[in-house]
Amino acid sequence: MPFEAVPLSGSLGAEVRGVDVASLDDAGFAEAHAALLEYGVVAFRGQELDPDAYLAFAKRWGGIHLHPHLKGLDDRPEIIEIVREADDPTGFADHWHTDQSFTKTPAMATLLYAKEVPAAGGDTLFANLYASYDALSDGMKATAAKLRTHNLYNKHAPRSEKMQMRVTEKDKPAEPAYHPLVRVHPETGRPALYLSDSRSTRRFEGMTEEESLPLLDWLMGHATRPEFTCRLRWEAGTLAIWDNRRLMHMAVNDYFGQRRVMQRITVKGGPTVGILDAEAPRQAA
Ligand code: SIN
16 A cells, blocks of 8 residues: 655654554555655554554564563553643653663664644654764764763653653662664664663763763754754654654653643564674674
């Protein structure tokens, strides 16, 4: 089933109308997959999915990644409901990050289904990490290629009351995960910066936080330059899927007094491969 993906910005993102994801045949699914690789985030408008249909669509992308520290719905542990009540001043995911970069094998993709959205606000921003890598100087690329990041989940970060209630085993410290700062996308072979803001990416391996933060702050500012981003305005029924291997995202917390309810499913990913590790076998061959 051919469909038209309309770009959301010059850098990344696309939206698709008139397609029912639950009835995509294999050719249609292959097209959705190609669109994900091309645009990084694809928003399918106007979906009407019950939890079974939503889960079935998510499983076409791969196995389901269960969040190590957040509890899903009682009857559907694969689905995490992200609820921000109208009177809750704190948000959830309202900072730049890639999903589950604090785990050794972070989620490959995330599906987010809008159930209830504010009249205005509550958009999600995305940043293209291929583009921000490509725009680095050769000197910075060479330095970045050698660095690995230390990532840790913060169970006590400020987050909306409902989301804080979903955090499991609050007293048990989270385990850190290390990733290359420049990772190679396993499907496209393209290098991308790979980081989250300092809530997850705390420092570089072998360095202190004080030593690491100036470069991490510079990289975050660089990676989120407007020309590397797009903005997704949600409608109830929008189902977006994004590729965590090549972008960061953040929810904009600008809708105090209104409710927002989203359902999230994440798809399993593999280990992260750094650019030097990816080049080594090529040179040896
Ligand atoms: C997330 O990062 O998982 C959620 C983003 C959003 O709610 O827009």
